[in-house]
Amino acid sequence: MADKPVIISDENSGKQLELPVVRGTAGEPTLSIKSLPKELGYFTYDPGFTATASCSSAITFIDGGQGILRHRGYPIEQLAKQSSFLEVAYLLLKGDLPKASEYAEFERDITYHTMVHEKLNTFISGFHYDAHPMAMMAGAVGSLAAFYHDRLDMNDPEHRMLAAKRMIAKMPTIAAACYRHHMGWPSAYPKNRLSYTERFLDMMFSVPAEDYEVSEVAARAFDLLFICHADHEQNASTSTVRLVGSTGANPYAAVSAGISALWGPAHGGANEAVLNMLEEIGDVSKVPQFIQRAKDRNDPFRLMGFGHRVYKNYDPRASIIREAAHEVLADLGTSDPLMDLAMELEQIALKDEYFVEKRLYPNVDFYSGIIYKALGIPTSMFTVMFAIARTVGWVSHWLEHCENPTPIGRPRQVYTGPAERDYVALKDRG
Ligand code: ACO
Numbered sequence: 001m002a003d004k005p006v007i008i009s010d011e012n013s014g015k016q017l018e019l020p021v022v023r024g025t026a027g028e029p030t031l032s033i034k035s036l037p038k039e040l041g042y043f044t045y046d047p048g049f050t051a052t053a054s055c056s057s058a059i060t061f062i063d064g065g066q067g068i069l070r071h072r073g074y075p076i077e078q079l080a081k082q083s084s085f086l087e088v089a090y091l092l093l094k095g096d097l098p099k100a101s102e103y104a105e106f107e108r109d110i111t112y113h114t115m116v117h118e119k120l121n122t123f124i125s126g127f128h129y130d131a132h133p134m135a136m137m138a139g140a141v142g143s144l145a146a147f148y149h150d151r152l153d154m155n156d157p158e159h160r161m162l163a164a165k166r167m168i169a170k171m172p173t174i175a176a177a178c179y180r181h182h183m184g185w186p187s188a189y190p191k192n193r194l195s196y197t198e199r200f201l202d203m204m205f206s207v208p209a210e211d212y213e214v215s216e217v218a219a220r221a222f223d224l225l226f227i228c229h230a231d232h233e234q235n236a237s238t239s240t241v242r243l244v245g246s247t248g249a250n251p252y253a254a255v256s257a258g259i260s261a262l263w264g265p266a267h268g269g270a271n272e273a274v275l276n277m278l279e280e281i282g283d284v285s286k287v288p289q290f291i292q293r294a295k296d297r298n299d300p301f302r303l304m305g306f307g308h309r310v311y312k313n314y315d316p317r318a319s320i321i322r323e324a325a326h327e328v329l330a331d332l333g334t335s336d337p338l339m340d341l342a343m344e345l346e347q348i349a350l351k352d353e354y355f356v357e358k359r360l361y362p363n364v365d366f367y368s369g370i371i372y373k374a375l376g377i378p379t380s381m382f383t384v385m386f387a388i389a390r391t392v393g394w395v396s397h398w399l400e401h402c403e404n405p406t407p408i409g410r411p412r413q414v415y416t417g418p419a420e421r422d423y424v425a426l427k428d429r430g
Helices: 036-040 076-082 085-094 100-111 118-125 133-147 157-183 196-205 216-229 236-246 251-263 270-281 284-295 316-332 337-351 353-357 365-374 379-403
Strands: 006-010 015-019 060-063 068-071
Touching: 015 036, 068 076, 068 085, 068 316, 076 216, 076 316, 085 100, 085 157, 085 196, 085 216, 085 379, 100 157, 100 196, 118 133, 118 157, 133 157, 133 251, 133 379, 157 196, 157 251, 157 379, 196 216, 216 316, 216 365, 216 379, 236 251, 236 379, 251 379, 270 284, 270 337, 270 365, 270 379, 284 337, 316 337, 316 365, 337 353, 337 365, 365 379
Parallel strands: none
Antiparallel strands: 006 015, 060 068
Protein backbone atom coordinates (compact mmCIF):
# COMPACT_ATOMS: atom_id res chain seq x y z
CA MET A 1 0.00 0.00 0.00
CA ALA A 2 1.32 3.43 -0.95
CA ASP A 3 2.21 5.78 1.90
CA LYS A 4 -0.15 8.67 2.55
CA PRO A 5 1.46 12.07 1.92
CA VAL A 6 2.61 14.07 4.92
CA ILE A 7 0.65 17.30 5.31
CA ILE A 8 2.47 20.29 6.70
CA SER A 9 0.64 23.39 7.82
CA ASP A 10 2.25 26.77 7.76
CA GLU A 11 0.78 28.88 10.52
CA ASN A 12 2.45 31.98 9.09
CA SER A 13 0.58 31.91 5.81
CA GLY A 14 -2.32 29.66 6.83
CA LYS A 15 -1.48 27.35 3.88
CA GLN A 16 -1.17 23.59 3.87
CA LEU A 17 0.96 21.44 1.63
CA GLU A 18 0.97 17.72 0.91
CA LEU A 19 4.46 16.28 0.67
CA PRO A 20 4.67 12.90 -1.07
CA VAL A 21 6.53 10.09 0.67
CA VAL A 22 9.19 8.50 -1.53
CA ARG A 23 10.17 4.90 -0.83
CA GLY A 24 12.98 2.88 -2.30
CA THR A 25 13.18 -0.91 -2.29
CA ALA A 26 14.63 -0.73 1.25
CA GLY A 27 15.38 1.96 3.79
CA GLU A 28 13.63 4.80 5.52
CA PRO A 29 10.67 6.64 4.00
CA THR A 30 11.76 9.99 2.58
CA LEU A 31 9.76 13.17 2.13
CA SER A 32 9.94 14.86 -1.26
CA ILE A 33 10.23 18.56 -0.54
CA LYS A 34 10.65 19.78 -4.13
CA SER A 35 7.38 21.74 -4.09
CA LEU A 36 8.14 23.53 -0.81
CA PRO A 37 9.87 26.69 -2.16
CA LYS A 38 7.27 27.21 -4.89
CA GLU A 39 4.19 26.47 -2.78
CA LEU A 40 5.15 27.85 0.64
CA GLY A 41 8.25 29.93 -0.11
CA TYR A 42 10.56 27.93 2.18
CA PHE A 43 13.85 26.16 1.65
CA THR A 44 15.01 23.47 4.07
CA TYR A 45 18.03 23.83 6.33
CA ASP A 46 20.18 20.72 6.77
CA PRO A 47 23.89 21.50 7.25
CA GLY A 48 26.06 18.50 6.45
CA PHE A 49 23.07 16.79 4.77
CA THR A 50 22.35 14.74 7.90
CA ALA A 51 18.70 14.27 6.89
CA THR A 52 18.75 14.71 3.13
CA ALA A 53 18.78 12.20 0.26
CA SER A 54 20.55 13.88 -2.66
CA CYS A 55 19.56 11.32 -5.29
CA SER A 56 18.03 7.90 -5.78
CA SER A 57 20.49 5.10 -6.43
CA ALA A 58 20.30 1.36 -7.11
CA ILE A 59 23.93 0.59 -6.26
CA THR A 60 24.45 0.23 -2.51
CA PHE A 61 22.18 -0.07 0.51
CA ILE A 62 23.17 0.63 4.11
CA ASP A 63 21.07 0.14 7.21
CA GLY A 64 23.20 1.98 9.74
CA GLY A 65 21.06 0.97 12.73
CA GLN A 66 21.48 -2.72 12.03
CA GLY A 67 24.99 -2.62 10.57
CA ILE A 68 23.92 -3.86 7.12
CA LEU A 69 25.77 -3.14 3.87
CA ARG A 70 24.69 -4.59 0.54
CA HIS A 71 25.94 -3.99 -2.98
CA ARG A 72 23.24 -4.47 -5.63
CA GLY A 73 21.44 -6.57 -3.01
CA TYR A 74 24.38 -8.82 -2.06
CA PRO A 75 25.52 -8.67 1.60
CA ILE A 76 29.10 -7.44 2.01
CA GLU A 77 29.89 -10.53 4.13
CA GLN A 78 29.10 -12.84 1.18
CA LEU A 79 31.01 -10.71 -1.31
CA ALA A 80 34.02 -10.52 1.02
CA LYS A 81 34.08 -14.28 1.47
CA GLN A 82 33.12 -15.54 -1.99
CA SER A 83 33.78 -12.86 -4.58
CA SER A 84 36.81 -10.95 -5.88
CA PHE A 85 37.46 -7.25 -6.21
CA LEU A 86 37.13 -7.24 -10.00
CA GLU A 87 33.89 -9.18 -9.81
CA VAL A 88 32.54 -6.68 -7.26
CA ALA A 89 33.67 -3.90 -9.62
CA TYR A 90 31.64 -5.48 -12.41
CA LEU A 91 28.65 -5.86 -10.09
CA LEU A 92 28.78 -2.23 -8.99
CA LEU A 93 29.27 -0.89 -12.50
CA LYS A 94 26.77 -3.05 -14.33
CA GLY A 95 24.19 -4.08 -11.73
CA ASP A 96 24.55 -7.87 -11.78
CA LEU A 97 27.16 -10.53 -11.17
CA PRO A 98 28.84 -11.45 -14.46
CA LYS A 99 28.57 -14.77 -16.26
CA ALA A 100 31.95 -16.46 -16.79
CA SER A 101 32.34 -15.06 -20.33
CA GLU A 102 31.34 -11.55 -19.22
CA TYR A 103 33.84 -11.69 -16.38
CA ALA A 104 36.63 -12.87 -18.69
CA GLU A 105 35.93 -9.98 -21.07
CA PHE A 106 35.79 -7.44 -18.25
CA GLU A 107 39.04 -8.71 -16.73
CA ARG A 108 40.72 -8.54 -20.14
CA ASP A 109 39.47 -4.98 -20.71
CA ILE A 110 40.76 -3.83 -17.32
CA THR A 111 44.08 -5.62 -17.82
CA TYR A 112 44.64 -4.00 -21.23
CA HIS A 113 43.99 -0.49 -19.93
CA THR A 114 46.46 -0.60 -17.02
CA MET A 115 49.31 1.18 -18.81
CA VAL A 116 49.43 4.96 -18.62
CA HIS A 117 50.77 7.37 -21.21
CA GLU A 118 54.53 7.64 -20.68
CA LYS A 119 54.22 11.42 -20.34
CA LEU A 120 52.15 10.89 -17.20
CA ASN A 121 55.30 9.56 -15.52
CA THR A 122 57.05 12.80 -16.51
CA PHE A 123 54.17 14.68 -14.93
CA ILE A 124 54.49 12.67 -11.69
CA SER A 125 58.27 13.09 -11.62
CA GLY A 126 57.68 16.86 -11.53
CA PHE A 127 56.49 16.57 -7.94
CA HIS A 128 58.93 16.99 -5.09
CA TYR A 129 59.97 13.57 -3.79
CA ASP A 130 58.30 14.11 -0.41
CA ALA A 131 54.93 15.30 -1.76
CA HIS A 132 52.01 13.56 -0.05
CA PRO A 133 50.89 10.76 -2.40
CA MET A 134 47.23 11.88 -2.14
CA ALA A 135 48.26 15.29 -3.51
CA MET A 136 50.08 13.55 -6.37
CA MET A 137 47.09 11.27 -6.99
CA ALA A 138 44.61 14.16 -7.17
CA GLY A 139 46.88 15.97 -9.65
CA ALA A 140 47.77 12.93 -11.76
CA VAL A 141 44.18 11.66 -12.01
CA GLY A 142 42.87 15.15 -12.85
CA SER A 143 45.45 15.30 -15.63
CA LEU A 144 44.12 12.10 -17.26
CA ALA A 145 41.56 14.17 -19.18
CA ALA A 146 44.51 15.84 -20.90
CA PHE A 147 45.88 12.45 -21.98
CA TYR A 148 42.67 10.59 -22.82
CA HIS A 149 40.44 13.25 -24.40
CA ASP A 150 40.04 11.20 -27.57
CA ARG A 151 36.89 9.45 -26.36
CA LEU A 152 35.33 11.71 -23.81
CA ASP A 153 31.85 12.37 -25.13
CA MET A 154 29.75 12.12 -21.98
CA ASN A 155 26.60 11.57 -24.04
CA ASP A 156 28.01 8.39 -25.53
CA PRO A 157 27.50 5.32 -23.28
CA GLU A 158 30.51 3.56 -24.85
CA HIS A 159 32.79 6.50 -24.13
CA ARG A 160 31.47 6.63 -20.58
CA MET A 161 32.14 2.93 -19.96
CA LEU A 162 35.59 3.26 -21.50
CA ALA A 163 36.45 6.16 -19.19
CA ALA A 164 35.17 4.15 -16.20
CA LYS A 165 37.28 1.11 -17.12
CA ARG A 166 40.32 3.26 -17.83
CA MET A 167 40.09 4.74 -14.36
CA ILE A 168 39.70 1.40 -12.57
CA ALA A 169 42.60 0.00 -14.61
CA LYS A 170 45.00 2.91 -14.32
CA MET A 171 44.53 3.88 -10.69
CA PRO A 172 46.90 1.17 -9.29
CA THR A 173 49.51 2.07 -11.94
CA ILE A 174 49.35 5.74 -10.96
CA ALA A 175 49.38 4.93 -7.23
CA ALA A 176 52.48 2.75 -7.62
CA ALA A 177 54.14 5.43 -9.76
CA CYS A 178 53.58 8.01 -7.00
CA TYR A 179 55.14 5.66 -4.44
CA ARG A 180 58.11 4.84 -6.68
CA HIS A 181 58.71 8.52 -7.33
CA HIS A 182 58.84 9.09 -3.58
CA MET A 183 61.29 6.18 -3.22
CA GLY A 184 63.41 7.31 -6.15
CA TRP A 185 62.88 3.99 -7.94
CA PRO A 186 62.58 3.63 -11.73
CA SER A 187 59.14 3.14 -13.27
CA ALA A 188 57.48 -0.27 -13.11
CA TYR A 189 55.08 -1.33 -15.82
CA PRO A 190 51.91 -3.40 -15.35
CA LYS A 191 52.29 -7.11 -16.09
CA ASN A 192 49.29 -8.55 -17.88
CA ARG A 193 49.82 -12.11 -16.64
CA LEU A 194 49.13 -11.05 -13.04
CA SER A 195 45.77 -10.47 -11.35
CA TYR A 196 44.61 -6.95 -10.44
CA THR A 197 46.02 -6.95 -6.90
CA GLU A 198 49.13 -9.01 -7.77
CA ARG A 199 49.93 -6.56 -10.54
CA PHE A 200 49.56 -3.65 -8.17
CA LEU A 201 51.87 -5.23 -5.57
CA ASP A 202 54.40 -6.03 -8.27
CA MET A 203 54.36 -2.40 -9.47
CA MET A 204 54.71 -1.21 -5.88
CA PHE A 205 57.56 -3.39 -4.70
CA SER A 206 59.55 -4.89 -7.57
CA VAL A 207 62.99 -3.38 -8.16
CA PRO A 208 65.31 -4.02 -11.12
CA ALA A 209 68.03 -5.47 -8.93
CA GLU A 210 66.05 -8.42 -7.60
CA ASP A 211 63.38 -10.90 -8.59
CA TYR A 212 60.11 -10.15 -6.89
CA GLU A 213 57.47 -12.73 -6.24
CA VAL A 214 54.09 -11.46 -5.17
CA SER A 215 52.96 -13.02 -1.91
CA GLU A 216 49.67 -14.85 -2.18
CA VAL A 217 48.73 -13.73 1.34
CA ALA A 218 49.27 -10.09 0.37
CA ALA A 219 47.33 -10.33 -2.92
CA ARG A 220 44.39 -12.01 -1.15
CA ALA A 221 44.41 -9.47 1.69
CA PHE A 222 44.42 -6.57 -0.79
CA ASP A 223 41.56 -8.11 -2.71
CA LEU A 224 39.51 -8.32 0.48
CA LEU A 225 40.38 -4.78 1.59
CA PHE A 226 39.53 -3.44 -1.86
CA ILE A 227 36.14 -5.22 -1.75
CA CYS A 228 35.43 -3.65 1.65
CA HIS A 229 36.32 -0.18 0.35
CA ALA A 230 34.74 -0.42 -3.10
CA ASP A 231 31.57 1.58 -2.45
CA HIS A 232 29.55 3.10 0.34
CA GLU A 233 26.63 4.95 -1.25
CA GLN A 234 26.52 8.76 -0.87
CA ASN A 235 29.60 9.31 1.34
CA ALA A 236 31.45 12.63 1.11
CA SER A 237 33.79 11.68 -1.74
CA THR A 238 31.10 9.93 -3.81
CA SER A 239 28.74 12.86 -3.32
CA THR A 240 31.60 15.10 -4.48
CA VAL A 241 32.06 12.99 -7.62
CA ARG A 242 28.32 13.15 -8.31
CA LEU A 243 28.24 16.90 -7.69
CA VAL A 244 31.15 17.57 -10.03
CA GLY A 245 29.63 15.13 -12.55
CA SER A 246 26.33 17.02 -12.39
CA THR A 247 28.08 20.04 -13.94
CA GLY A 248 28.94 17.97 -17.02
CA ALA A 249 32.66 17.99 -16.13
CA ASN A 250 34.63 15.00 -17.39
CA PRO A 251 34.90 11.92 -15.11
CA TYR A 252 38.66 12.32 -14.54
CA ALA A 253 38.01 15.78 -13.08
CA ALA A 254 35.15 14.37 -10.98
CA VAL A 255 37.25 11.49 -9.62
CA SER A 256 40.16 13.82 -8.89
CA ALA A 257 37.74 15.90 -6.77
CA GLY A 258 36.63 12.65 -5.09
CA ILE A 259 40.24 11.85 -4.22
CA SER A 260 40.63 15.26 -2.60
CA ALA A 261 37.44 14.77 -0.57
CA LEU A 262 38.58 11.31 0.52
CA TRP A 263 41.89 12.66 1.82
CA GLY A 264 40.32 14.37 4.86
CA PRO A 265 40.85 12.62 8.23
CA ALA A 266 37.10 12.62 8.89
CA HIS A 267 36.75 10.43 5.76
CA GLY A 268 39.32 8.18 4.04
CA GLY A 269 42.27 9.91 5.68
CA ALA A 270 41.20 8.21 8.92
CA ASN A 271 43.16 5.02 8.13
CA GLU A 272 46.40 7.00 8.16
CA ALA A 273 45.24 8.91 11.25
CA VAL A 274 44.41 5.63 13.10
CA LEU A 275 47.93 4.30 12.68
CA ASN A 276 49.44 7.63 13.74
CA MET A 277 47.12 7.64 16.77
CA LEU A 278 48.01 4.05 17.75
CA GLU A 279 51.70 4.89 17.47
CA GLU A 280 51.18 8.01 19.57
CA ILE A 281 49.35 5.99 22.25
CA GLY A 282 52.23 3.54 22.12
CA ASP A 283 51.27 1.38 25.08
CA VAL A 284 48.13 -0.27 26.43
CA SER A 285 48.63 1.52 29.75
CA LYS A 286 48.02 4.86 27.99
CA VAL A 287 44.67 3.82 26.46
CA PRO A 288 42.48 5.23 29.32
CA GLN A 289 44.23 8.59 29.00
CA PHE A 290 43.40 8.81 25.28
CA ILE A 291 39.83 7.64 25.85
CA GLN A 292 39.51 10.45 28.37
CA ARG A 293 40.83 12.95 25.82
CA ALA A 294 38.36 11.71 23.18
CA LYS A 295 35.52 12.37 25.62
CA ASP A 296 36.69 15.85 26.59
CA ARG A 297 34.64 18.45 24.71
CA ASN A 298 37.45 20.98 25.10
CA ASP A 299 39.99 18.68 23.45
CA PRO A 300 39.77 18.41 19.63
CA PHE A 301 41.16 14.84 19.81
CA ARG A 302 38.81 12.15 18.48
CA LEU A 303 39.28 8.43 18.51
CA MET A 304 40.19 7.92 14.86
CA GLY A 305 38.52 4.96 13.16
CA PHE A 306 35.55 5.31 15.51
CA GLY A 307 32.11 6.67 14.71
CA HIS A 308 30.24 6.99 11.47
CA ARG A 309 27.57 9.25 10.06
CA VAL A 310 25.38 6.33 9.04
CA TYR A 311 26.39 3.34 11.18
CA LYS A 312 25.06 3.51 14.70
CA ASN A 313 26.11 -0.10 15.13
CA TYR A 314 29.25 -2.07 14.34
CA ASP A 315 30.40 -1.27 10.79
CA PRO A 316 30.17 -4.70 9.08
CA ARG A 317 33.36 -3.93 7.17
CA ALA A 318 35.23 -3.40 10.46
CA SER A 319 34.32 -6.95 11.62
CA ILE A 320 35.51 -8.43 8.30
CA ILE A 321 38.75 -6.46 8.37
CA ARG A 322 39.46 -7.20 12.04
CA GLU A 323 39.21 -10.93 11.32
CA ALA A 324 41.39 -10.50 8.23
CA ALA A 325 44.01 -8.60 10.26
CA HIS A 326 44.34 -11.59 12.61
CA GLU A 327 44.61 -13.98 9.65
CA VAL A 328 47.20 -11.88 7.80
CA LEU A 329 49.39 -11.55 10.90
CA ALA A 330 49.10 -15.30 11.51
CA ASP A 331 49.83 -16.15 7.84
CA LEU A 332 52.86 -13.91 7.87
CA GLY A 333 53.92 -15.49 11.16
CA THR A 334 54.29 -12.09 12.81
CA SER A 335 52.53 -10.07 15.46
CA ASP A 336 52.07 -6.36 15.84
CA PRO A 337 51.78 -4.66 19.22
CA LEU A 338 49.55 -2.08 17.50
CA MET A 339 46.98 -4.85 16.89
CA ASP A 340 46.88 -5.62 20.63
CA LEU A 341 46.61 -1.91 21.32
CA ALA A 342 43.77 -1.48 18.82
CA MET A 343 41.84 -4.39 20.35
CA GLU A 344 42.30 -3.04 23.86
CA LEU A 345 41.18 0.41 22.71
CA GLU A 346 38.11 -1.10 21.07
CA GLN A 347 37.22 -3.15 24.17
CA ILE A 348 37.49 -0.17 26.50
CA ALA A 349 35.63 2.19 24.16
CA LEU A 350 32.79 -0.26 23.55
CA LYS A 351 32.14 -0.46 27.30
CA ASP A 352 32.51 3.26 27.96
CA GLU A 353 29.27 5.14 28.61
CA TYR A 354 30.25 8.02 26.29
CA PHE A 355 30.81 5.74 23.26
CA VAL A 356 27.81 3.53 24.11
CA GLU A 357 25.46 6.49 24.46
CA LYS A 358 26.65 8.13 21.22
CA ARG A 359 26.65 4.76 19.48
CA LEU A 360 30.27 5.07 18.34
CA TYR A 361 31.73 1.82 16.99
CA PRO A 362 34.89 0.99 15.03
CA ASN A 363 34.53 1.85 11.35
CA VAL A 364 36.17 0.43 8.22
CA ASP A 365 39.38 2.34 8.89
CA PHE A 366 40.07 1.09 12.41
CA TYR A 367 41.85 -2.15 11.47
CA SER A 368 42.72 -1.68 7.77
CA GLY A 369 45.97 0.19 8.51
CA ILE A 370 47.27 -2.73 10.59
CA ILE A 371 47.00 -5.00 7.54
CA TYR A 372 48.55 -2.43 5.22
CA LYS A 373 51.42 -1.92 7.65
CA ALA A 374 52.01 -5.68 7.93
CA LEU A 375 52.18 -5.87 4.14
CA GLY A 376 54.76 -3.11 3.86
CA ILE A 377 52.58 -0.21 2.75
CA PRO A 378 53.84 3.06 4.25
CA THR A 379 51.33 5.03 6.33
CA SER A 380 51.20 7.94 3.88
CA MET A 381 49.96 5.53 1.17
CA PHE A 382 47.03 4.12 3.22
CA THR A 383 44.46 6.56 1.87
CA VAL A 384 45.75 5.94 -1.64
CA MET A 385 44.84 2.26 -1.17
CA PHE A 386 41.33 3.39 -0.24
CA ALA A 387 41.22 5.62 -3.34
CA ILE A 388 42.15 2.73 -5.66
CA ALA A 389 39.25 0.66 -4.34
CA ARG A 390 36.74 3.49 -4.07
CA THR A 391 37.35 4.47 -7.70
CA VAL A 392 34.98 1.62 -8.55
CA GLY A 393 32.24 3.22 -6.45
CA TRP A 394 32.96 6.70 -7.78
CA VAL A 395 32.73 5.68 -11.42
CA SER A 396 29.66 3.50 -10.80
CA HIS A 397 27.86 6.46 -9.25
CA TRP A 398 29.08 8.78 -11.99
CA LEU A 399 27.73 6.35 -14.63
CA GLU A 400 24.43 6.06 -12.78
CA HIS A 401 24.18 9.84 -12.65
CA CYS A 402 24.92 10.16 -16.38
CA GLU A 403 22.26 7.59 -17.19
CA ASN A 404 19.66 9.27 -15.02
CA PRO A 405 20.89 12.83 -14.49
CA THR A 406 19.73 15.00 -11.64
CA PRO A 407 19.87 18.78 -12.15
CA ILE A 408 23.21 20.43 -11.42
CA GLY A 409 23.90 20.08 -7.67
CA ARG A 410 23.32 23.49 -6.22
CA PRO A 411 22.43 23.68 -2.50
CA ARG A 412 20.96 26.84 -1.01
CA GLN A 413 22.08 28.63 2.16
CA VAL A 414 20.85 30.60 5.12
CA TYR A 415 22.62 33.93 4.67
CA THR A 416 23.95 35.35 7.96
CA GLY A 417 26.12 38.22 6.67
CA PRO A 418 25.42 41.97 6.89
CA ALA A 419 22.14 43.37 5.57
CA GLU A 420 22.38 45.72 2.56
CA ARG A 421 24.64 48.71 3.17
CA ASP A 422 26.15 51.49 1.06
CA TYR A 423 29.72 51.53 -0.14
CA VAL A 424 31.91 54.10 1.67
CA ALA A 425 34.88 55.58 -0.19
CA LEU A 426 38.33 54.68 1.27
CA LYS A 427 39.05 58.30 2.26
CA ASP A 428 35.81 58.47 4.30
CA ARG A 429 36.29 55.25 6.32
CA GLY A 430 37.72 56.82 9.45
N1 ACO B 1 35.75 10.17 19.08
C1 ACO B 1 35.12 10.87 20.04
N2 ACO B 1 33.91 11.43 19.92
C2 ACO B 1 33.27 11.27 18.74
C3 ACO B 1 33.84 10.54 17.68
C4 ACO B 1 35.12 9.98 17.87
N3 ACO B 1 35.72 9.29 16.89
N4 ACO B 1 33.01 10.55 16.63
C5 ACO B 1 31.93 11.25 17.02
N5 ACO B 1 32.08 11.68 18.29
C6 ACO B 1 31.10 12.45 19.08
C7 ACO B 1 31.09 13.90 18.64
O1 ACO B 1 31.98 14.69 19.39
C8 ACO B 1 29.64 14.26 18.87
O2 ACO B 1 29.49 14.53 20.25
P1 ACO B 1 28.38 15.62 20.74
O3 ACO B 1 27.06 15.09 20.31
O4 ACO B 1 28.57 15.65 22.22
O5 ACO B 1 28.73 16.91 20.05
C9 ACO B 1 28.86 12.98 18.58
O6 ACO B 1 29.82 11.91 18.79
C10 ACO B 1 28.36 12.90 17.14
O7 ACO B 1 29.45 13.14 16.29
P2 ACO B 1 29.35 13.97 14.96
O8 ACO B 1 30.70 14.49 14.58
O9 ACO B 1 28.24 14.97 15.08
O10 ACO B 1 28.90 12.84 13.97
P3 ACO B 1 29.06 12.87 12.43
O11 ACO B 1 28.10 11.90 11.88
O12 ACO B 1 28.97 14.28 11.91
O13 ACO B 1 30.58 12.40 12.19
C11 ACO B 1 32.49 11.10 11.80
C12 ACO B 1 30.96 11.13 11.79
C13 ACO B 1 33.06 12.29 11.00
C14 ACO B 1 32.96 9.83 11.08
C15 ACO B 1 32.99 11.13 13.26
O14 ACO B 1 32.49 10.02 13.97
C16 ACO B 1 34.53 11.16 13.34
O15 ACO B 1 35.12 12.24 13.26
N6 ACO B 1 35.20 9.98 13.52
C17 ACO B 1 36.63 9.91 13.55
C18 ACO B 1 37.19 9.97 12.12
C19 ACO B 1 36.93 8.70 11.35
O16 ACO B 1 37.19 7.59 11.82
N7 ACO B 1 36.47 8.88 10.10
C20 ACO B 1 36.24 7.76 9.18
C21 ACO B 1 34.78 7.57 8.93
S1 ACO B 1 34.53 6.18 7.89
C22 ACO B 1 34.94 6.73 6.37
O17 ACO B 1 34.72 7.85 6.00
C23 ACO B 1 35.63 5.82 5.50
